[in-house]
Amino acid sequence: LNKVFIDALPVLDKLNTAGFEAYFVGGSVRDALLGKEVNDVDIATSAFPLEVKHLFKKTIDVGIEHGTVMILSGNNSYEITTFRTESTYQDFRRPDSVTFVRSLKEDLKRRDFTINALAMDREGIIHDYFKGKEDLKSRLIKAVGIPDERFNEDALRMLRATRFASQLDFEIEENTVNAIKKHARLLEHIAMERIQIEFVKMLLGRSKNKGLIYFIETDLYVYCPGLDRQGLEGLINIEEDFENELQIWVSYLLLSSLKFNQHRGFLRSWKLSNKMIQDIEIVYNTIQERLHKQINVKTVYKVGINLSLETEKVLDLLGYPSNLGLVESTYNSLPIYSKKELAVSGSDLLKLTDHNAGKWLGDLLEQIEQAVLDKEIENDYSQILEWITDKQLIPEQKE
Ligand code: ATP
Numbered sequence: 160l161n162k163v164f165i166d167a168l169p170v171l172d173k174l175n176t177a178g179f180e181a182y183f184v185g186g187s188v189r190d191a192l193l194g195k196e197v198n199d200v201d202i203a204t205s206a207f208p209l210e211v212k213h214l215f216k217k218t219i220d221v222g223i224e225h226g227t228v229m230i231l232s233g234n235n236s237y238e239i240t241t242f243r244t245e246s247t248y249q250d251f252r253r254p255d256s257v258t259f260v261r262s263l264k265e266d267l268k269r270r271d272f273t274i275n276a277l278a279m280d281r282e283g284i285i286h287d288y289f290k291g292k293e294d295l296k297s298r299l300i301k302a303v304g305i306p307d308e309r310f311n312e313d314a315l316r317m318l319r320a321t322r323f324a325s326q327l328d329f330e331i332e333e334n335t336v337n338a339i340k341k342h343a344r345l346l347e348h349i350a351m352e353r354i355q356i357e358f359v360k361m362l363l364g365r366s367k368n369k370g371l372i373y374f375i376e377t378d379l380y381v382y383c384p385g386l387d388r389q390g391l392e393g394l395i396n397i398e399e400d401f402e403n404e405l406q407i408w409v410s411y412l413l414l415s416s417l418k419f420n421q422h423r424g425f426l427r428s429w430k431l432s433n434k435m436i437q438d439i440e441i442v443y444n445t446i447q448e449r450l451h452k453q454i455n456v457k458t459v460y461k462v463g464i465n466l467s468l469e470t471e472k473v474l475d476l477l478g479y480p481s482n483l484g485l486v487e488s489t490y491n492s493l494p495i496y497s498k499k500e501l502a503v504s505g506s507d508l509l510k511l512t513d514h515n516a517g518k519w520l521g522d523l524l525e526q527i528e529q530a531v532l533d534k535e536i537e538n539d540y541s542q543i544l545e546w547i548t549d550k551q552l553i554p555e556q557k558e
Pocket residue numbers: 184185186187201269270271272275276313315316
């Protein structure tokens with residue numbers, strides 16, 4: 160048994176001692192059986208949420224209406240979810256209400272894929288009602304039960320299948336993949352935030368091409384906003400792995416046939432945060448500059464180190480010349496990192512004249528900033544004052 164499971168044993172024991180069943184479930188069991196690193200465990204129990212709350216001193220209601228209670232044990236926190244069924248599906252989305260049950264098998268039956276429907280007890284014994292271990296061995300993603308029904312219940316599962324194909328480097332079982340082809344359109348009913356999470360996880364997976372090919376061939380992409388085949392096939396040609404979401408979106412914009420004035424709307428329709436959209440646009444624009452211009456002080460200063468490095472990484476992903484080292488050294492040799500670091504401030508300048516603050520002041524600070532960045536002068540109070548006096552850059556006294 161892996162350490163994360165051992166650490167959590169007291170939690171299972173407490174539930175067991177009180178007469179309830181309790182198991183490790185879901186991704187942690189799957190990943191442990193695959194010999195992969197497991198970082199957190201999910202626990203399922205026959206105890207109802209209030210019964211769980213009675214047993215543990217420190218609990219947090221994270222989703223009690225869905226049966227999930229978070230408990231604190233030692234230095235760790237665990238999510239304990241009551242066995243449940245999800246019978247009342249409307250609109251092909253996840254259910255609006257759940258029914259708590261006392262049977263493990265009922266709980267596992269509502270899970271998406273056989274490899275995600277495994278439970279492990281405190282002795283390390285695997286409870287496998289849907290041949291999940293067999294599918295793990297054959298490296299297959301297979302719906303629990305009848306695929307058509309399962310995708311009708313929750314259409315997001317189709318996208319999750321492509322996500323797991325990519326993350327695990329698994330094939331999707333034939334009946335399951337055929338059902339996805341048939342029902343791809345149901346994705347239209349799913350909230351964009353949920354789609355976006357799975358899409359990004361797919362592209363960050365170690366076999367992104369496997370996931371992408373399913374995503375394209377099942378037509379799932381058709382029901383995601385603004386995606387075109389050209390852009391997605393461009394992503395397939397990228398050999399290295401994406402490190403983060405930003406790199407995915409910038410690469411996609413560069414490869415797709417979307418016009419520049421459509422970018423903002425496209426990113427908005429994927430419900431990306433304003434900050435993410437802003438960063439994507441900065442990196443996109445910096446790449447356009449880099450396609451005909453070397454790395455330079457001004458751009459690295461303006462864009463900052465992180466997005467400058469991302470720019471080089473995306474250039475590299477797309478097969479253009481790039482130079483991470485030069486970005487680093489250019490950044491490290493900058494005399495200042497922001498206007499605030501100038502040795503002279505706006506109020507210093509105002510003391511030299513009886514004019515009020517105005518546009519001239521901002522312009523002057525910008526000139527100073529530029530001269531310092533160009534290393535025409537050092538970022539030093541008296542040098543700056545000497546320079547502006549020489550150049551007569553301060554407005555004359557009124558009388
Ligand atoms: P990850 O390592 O990415 O967290 P995971 O398998 O733990 O993978 P989660 O999204 O965290 O995936 O879900 C936990 C478990 O809940 C799954 O293993 C699966 O049993 C069940 N599950 C999650 N989403 C669905 C869904 N849409 N339909 C049915 N079961 C689901």
